[in-house]
Amino acid sequence: MNHGFQAVAQALLQRAAQGIQQHPRRIGAALGAFLLCGGGGAFAVANYAPDPSDLPVRQILQSVQPLAFKGDLADVEKAPMRLYRSEITRSSDSAETLLRRLGIADAAAVAYLRSDPQARQALFGRNGRLVSAEASEENTLLRLTVRWGNDDAQEIQKLVIERKSDADKGFATSIAAVPTTVSSRLASATIYSSLLASTDEANIPESVANQVAEIFSNDIDFRRSLRKGDRFSVIYETIEADGEVIRAGRVLSAEFVNDGRGYAALWYEPKGQKGSYFSMDGKSANRAYLSAPLEFSRVSSGFSNRFHPILQQWRMHLGTDFAAPSGTPVRSVGDGVVDFAGQQNGYGNVVMIKHRGNDMTVYAHLSKINVARGQKVSQGQNVGLVGQTGWATGPHLHFEFRVGGVQKDPMVMARQSEAVQLGAADRPAFNKLAAATRVQLEAGLQSVASAR
Numbered sequence: 320m321n322h323g324f325q326a327v328a329q330a331l332l333q334r335a336a337q338g339i340q341q342h343p344r345r346i347g348a349a350l351g352a353f354l355l356c357g358g359g360g361a362f363a364v365a366n367y368a369p370d371p372s373d374l375p376v377r378q379i380l381q382s383v384q385p386l387a388f389k390g391d392l393a394d395v396e397k398a399p400m401r402l403y404r405s406e407i408t409r410s411s412d413s414a415e416t417l418l419r420r421l422g423i424a425d426a427a428a429v430a431y432l433r434s435d436p437q438a439r440q441a442l443f444g445r446n447g448r449l450v451s452a453e454a455s456e457e458n459t460l461l462r463l464t465v466r467w468g469n470d471d472a473q474e475i476q477k478l479v480i481e482r483k484s485d486a487d488k489g490f491a492t493s494i495a496a497v498p499t500t501v502s503s504r505l506a507s508a509t510i511y512s513s514l515l516a517s518t519d520e521a522n523i524p525e526s527v528a529n530q531v532a533e534i535f536s537n538d539i540d541f542r543r544s545l546r547k548g549d550r551f552s553v554i555y556e557t558i559e560a561d562g563e564v565i566r567a568g569r570v571l572s573a574e575f576v577n578d579g580r581g582y583a584a585l586w587y588e589p590k591g592q593k594g595s596y597f598s599m600d601g602k603s604a605n606r607a608y609l610s611a612p613l614e615f616s617r618v619s620s621g622f623s624n625r626f627h628p629i630l631q632q633w634r635m636h637l638g639t640d641f642a643a644p645s646g647t648p649v650r651s652v653g654d655g656v657v658d659f660a661g662q663q664n665g666y667g668n669v670v671m672i673k674h675r676g677n678d679m680t681v682y683a684h685l686s687k688i689n690v691a692r693g694q695k696v697s698q699g700q701n702v703g704l705v706g707q708t709g710w711a712t713g714p715h716l717h718f719e720f721r722v723g724g725v726q727k728d729p730m731v732m733a734r735q736s737e738a739v740q741l742g743a744a745d746r747p748a749f750n751k752l753a754a755a756t757r758v759q760l761e762a763g764l765q766s767v768a769s770a771r
Contacts (some may be wrong), residue, residue, distance in 0.1 A: 400456040400607070403441065408465075410446040418460065421452045428460035431490045438492060441465045441478045450566060460490075466497075466565055474498045474559050484685070496558045503571060504557055509762035509770075510549040514541055524567035527555045529614050531573050533699075534584045535595050536610040539577050551575040552763030554756065574760040583760065586751055589745045596727070597741055599753045607675070607736035609652040611729075612682060612718050613641045613705070629630060638681070638719035639729050643712040645686050647705040651696045652680055652720075652733065660692050667709025670702045680729075681719035684711040 409727055412434035418425065441448070442465060453462040461482050464693065468475030476492045508521035532541045539545075543698045556568030572584040584604040588594035598603035651672055659671040660700040666683035672689060673679050686706025690696060707714045711742045720729040741749060 362405075374580075401461070401702050402454040402458070403451070404449045404454070405449065408442060408445050408448040410444055412443055412445075414443075417450070418452075420451070421454070423452060423454050423458055423460050425459040428463075428490070435480070437478060437494060440465070441476075441494075446727065447759075451563075455499055466560060466563075468499070468565070472499070475565060477561070499558050499560045499565065501568065502557050502559060503554055505554050505759055505763050506548065507552040507767040509767045510545050510551075511547055514545065514578065523553070524555075526567050527553060527570060530555075531575065533609070534570065534573055534604060534613065535575050535577075535582050537604070537606055538582050539575065544577060546578045549575070549577050550764055552760045552769050553769070554759060556683040559637040572756045572760060574757075574764060576746055583757070585637050585749075585756055587741070587749055587752065589742055589746070597749070601741045601746065601749055601753075601755055603740060606682075606733060607653055607698075608733045609650070610679075610733040611641065611644055612649050612652050613647060613716060614650075630647055634650065638683075638717050638726060641704045641705075641716045641718060643714065643716060646705070647703050647716075649682050649685065649703045649705060649716055650699050650703050651682075651738075652729075653678075653698050655680075655696055657690045657692050657694045657696060657702075660690055662708075665710035667711065668703070668706065669709075672696060672702070677723040678732075679721045679724075681717075681721065683719075684708050684715060686714075 328607070348402075402422070406417065406420050408417065414429045418428060418432070432442065442450070445467070448465055448467045451464045451466075452460065455461055459482075460480075463480040466475050474496045476494060477497045478492065480490050480492050483489045483491055506521055506527075507524045508517040508523060510517045511520075514532060515525065515527055518525065531551060535541075551574060553570045553573040556571060558565045558568050569586060572583070572585045574581060576582075578750045582601045584596040584598060586594055587597050598604055649670075651675050653672075655672040655674040657670060658673040659669065663669050666681070668685040668688050669681060669683040670685065670688055671681050672677060682702055684706055685703040685708065687704040688702070689704070690700075690702045696702060705714055705716050711717075718729055720727050720732045722732070
């Protein structure tokens with residue numbers, strides 16, 4: 320037995336010495352298997368099938384033309400390459416910075432954007448406008464397209480800046496109105512860290528994520544209650560023009576599974592009323608008041624007794640502080656009329672809104688006020704920007720909810736506010752829409768569940 324083992328080992332070593340120059344990787348594997356296993360009285364023999372590098376190789380060359388091309392292949396090689404890129408404008412953009420983000424190095428284009436009044440009006444000082452560029456292989460500008468419009472408009476404005484010819488340094492500008500179309504899309508995602516991270520990974524627009532969080536804000540605490548493995552499915556509008564998606568619109572329906580419990584909502588417009596969200600059994604998902612005046616903000620100080628950072632004493636904090644960067648939009652939590660808009664003692668720049676009955680909300684320490692006294696505001700409407708005016712040690716929003724002049728916990732008031740009811744006349748149409756929507760949302764949830 321021992322002599323047989325030595326004979327096999329010697330044969331393997333001889334074979335390795337002869338072939339190690341030709342097949343170093345395969346022989347190394349054989350020796351490794353032998354050395355690792357040999358001490359235990361067992362050994363492995365490598366697979367000595369033909370090495371792929373030893374197999375004959377045939378090279379086949381055959382010209383292939385694109386299906387839509389009927390000319391000479393030499394013309395394809397001569398055709399200039401076109402590069403296409405897209406960006407979103409920033410309020411701080413200059414001609415240089417915008418073209419640089421688009422990957423364009425063109426001094427003539429920079430000079431034209433600076434000098435053309437229509438280009439300056441459409442591009443600079445504007446935030447969030449969609450810009451598409453066509454560039455040459457030398458990264459010079461051939462065509463620049465800018466699109467913008469109001470969220471509820473049935474058409475958008477399109478400005479086009481185009482080089483007059485490949486050899487010409489001059490450009491021409493044109494502007495036109497383009498009709499928009501509305502489509503709907505179904506998207507689904509699984510939560511692994513945060514809502515925004517998951518929607519980014521699933522290519523769901525941030526505005527859609529914000530709407531989903533708002534729709535379910537009375538049922539799910541998106542700051543503390545999300546769990547890894549939670550999932551959601553959403554159907555939302557897309558606004559399109561010229562065959563391209565310009566922006567995302569309203570969420571039409573959504574279903575969210577949080578910690579094993581499901582919540583669903585459907586946008587519906589009852590007869591004679593403005594639209595709102597309802598659960599699939601017809602109960603309103605909307606409240607008279609939103610749960611917070613900011614989207615995705617951290618509560619830094621709640622409605623409770625606290626040590627005042629400026630007065631240096633313990634006092635009851637009769638509101639809620641939301642930590643957020645300066646310039647963050649602040650929204651009204653409900654429909655109402657602006658009762659005060661201006662400066663007031665420790666509140667700094669403050670807006671006070673009178674709602675139904677004796678309800679009033681207060682938005683303090685603003686860096687900018689965007690409403691005026693006597694102005695009607697709707698739920699979710701922007702009323703100002705976060706700041707640190709008045710008695711504030713850092714940028715944040717101080718928010719109060721008053722009933723008959725007495726401060727109440729804003730979170731409690733939002734949860735207790737009455738919901739819009741669905742009338743009996745709307746039930747048949749609503750039930751039909753809900754049944755069809757539920758099938759689509761369930762399919763989306765199943766798709767992300769199976770992919771986990």
